[in-house]
Amino acid sequence: MIKIIKIAFLLTGTMVLGSVATAQQQQAKPNEHEQHQQHSEQQKEQPAAQHEHEEHHDHSGHSMSKTTGPATDHTGEHDKDHSVDDKTHEHAIDHSKHNVESTEHGDMHHHHHMDHDHMMDHEGTMIMGQNLDKLPSSCKSISEEVEITVRAGRKYAGKFPGTAFAFDQQEWRVKPCAKVTFHFINEDQIRHQFMMHGLPKYLYKYGMFHLEVTGPKTVSGTIIAPGSDDTFLVHCDISHHMEKGMKAQFIVGKGSENIPSIPGLTPYNRTDIYEAENLPRVSDKANQSAMVREITKTFAKQDTQNYLIILLGALVGLLCIPLVKMLIPRKKTEK
């Protein structure tokens, strides 16, 4: 226990650990997002819970984990965690009685722990491959502590034609050996993931760091960036979310090669073929009198166009006759 406290104090600012340890799943703050207005009622329902969380930021990581119950306790009492299950489900029952969208409630007090690498709560909010304290072998110390807020949702695809889902940013840069806490805010009402690949496997199982949450809600997790320049793929692995835009890159130091098909950033390896379509336009009818339309219609016909081009050719030919005449006599004189 003392060891844990020490580590907690040494490695993190209270805020970082607090947010990580609770794996905050508070509802996205009701600032500029329309969709959150509809959830304002729920937020009213649990102002106490939210308030509690804000307070936690001011406490040390350890005291916080005490207040938030065994599920967020990092002392390794995993066996106890399962005993919490019953309570969790009672909680779920209560909500479902009153609210159709009962499961939207962020109940961040109860976590099902799997192991240190894999945390999941009763709604499937997941933190996998988190690294709070293990320094990469190429790092002597942590170079900087960074907090990055990542928003995910359909609306961010708006600025990239031909995509369906996206992150709010497509690239994040940190120094080598930086300790980075990602606050992943899912603004849709479905699952999204923040999944990073290619991390060193001796620190990260499968070389992966993975946050997953059904929105609108937030989940946070921390990693320590490797000591060398590198670029890592970040994506959502739900079927065709990456293919349809939810893709980004995490650049450490100067980075390495860019990752392809990141919307607005790097070209697709395989592009679709686009062709102009015959779409109706307002100008088609508004600016044209019936007469003009009739005439343009005849002109637009393939046959008419062909005849016109033949006529044009003939005219050009006629114009060229004098030139030819000029040329031929010259040749004769040359001879």
Add this chain to the structure above:
Amino acid sequence: MPNPILIAVMVFYLATASITAQASLKLPQTIKVDRAALTAEPPCDPKISPAWREAQVIDGVKIDASPACSPDNPAWIAAAVKGTNNVSMDTLMKTGLSPDTIIKTDDLDGDGDPDRIIIKLEVMELNGKSPDFPGIVPTFDIAPGVQPGVWVFAPKGSGMSTENFESVRANPLLRLPAPVIRVEQGDIVQLVLENTHYFPHSIHLHGVDHPFMHKEHGGGDGVPQTSEIELMPGERRVYEFQPRQAGTMFYHCHVQTHTHLSMGLAGMIVVEENRPNNWLQTLNIGGGHVRHSSVAIKEKFDQEYDMHYHAMDKELGDIIQKYNDPRLIARDMNQRYDITDSTEDYYTINGLSFPYSLRESLIIVKPDQKIKLRLLNSGGEMIAIHTHGHHATITHYDGVEHNPVAQIMRDVFDMAPAQRLDLTLETTNDGKHSYGEGDWLIHDHREKGITTNGMAEGGSMSSIVYTSYLGEDGLPKTSHFGIDLSHFFTKEYWERRVPIWQDLDETANLGSPAGQTVSMDAATKNSLLNATYGLLIGILIYFIFSKREYIKQSVMTVISRNKDGKGSQQ
């Protein structure tokens, strides 16, 4: 003097003629495709543990034995019966489901089972185009190497869509068909659709008692032309209903139904009769054998099978493999694809075609059993399911019981699109119900129903197998009859590259003929020949032109000689 050019041309013609004659004299050899050259797959999915077949109890949930070679994951069944909220974390981690996929709470009528059921479905794409590499992702085979582009309602999952980061194969939850949903009469059901797909969708509860409501009050009929607007990507909708009538029903997407249904957004939903302590298997993922039947079914039957027949058009599925841009996919599907010109190419039972249907969708029986079969046709055409060796009784049409006195027995069951039939199959060997033990085919008797993209024997073909005819591995013991099904388990067979009759006799009489010695196609050969003719004629003309003086002279001399000769003779 014989003209050298004439000779040359003559020789050339003779040569070509003799080559042709030679070719027809000696027909090409038969080439037998070497088994070793085929990508052989094991008949049973090697990833599935044989232990899954056994009868077992998981978290207190009794799961019947299922002797087929690739039975459902028992953890899925336990989670579906208890609810993902009540099952142990250990079991849940074996399912890949999200902890909130099936939430079962509140015994409202106090009869020992939960009456408030929340079921969460997502919309997943399989075999769609990737902008990153020249392939499709995540892949799902309905038969070896056969990967049509499809969409499906999948139970809400957790983690990656593929097996792992290196693989492009879909994880086992992402598969055809949409899972069979089971709820109890009187349950308060919230069917939650989380639209994880890039297109709008909805759910229409076909045949299930549900209110007609505005979307803001829990949605209604799923129809964008009546009460409900399309559920957009990234949005969620809750369909709440409390069914008063039991029966085998149907759910499907009602947005652009003519394409979305065929794409795979269709599943069976069963409302079971209300009984005490009736913990239902809320989701039967993959369909097929029900290993934890309802109390009412157990009262009357020994076994229960869900059989979802579906059909898909290749040209439709190809659209999501042609484009990545959702706008282009929408354009081709909504404006350019013409269903009135379409033909169905893939026929599946519970999402798979023969031979994969043998892995999961066998009806495995013993003599003197009474078996409940629930059939759904979600294809676009009428089907005619025929049971070899058996007559079965139709007990329900579209979830409603037929007058027991008027119930009939048949061996061909015609089903209109969206129709459901409940059958009672009795394995009593009386020459009518059953002709005795065996490996009896059950298939669509429209002959195209037993093809996969026109290649037989595929389609929705399966078998009613008596355990005495079932092998150790859970497949029918066909080898006992000298029958080898292994070539069906190669992708080359479905690529039409294996002559199907080559192994029927020693000489491979109906094998594949080797190509002619000149290994080029007829068109190239023809044009090459023509070019040679042209060249020869060109040379001839040049020769005549350059030697014209000589020719003239020689002609003159010939003529004068003749004249002289004539003169001398005279």
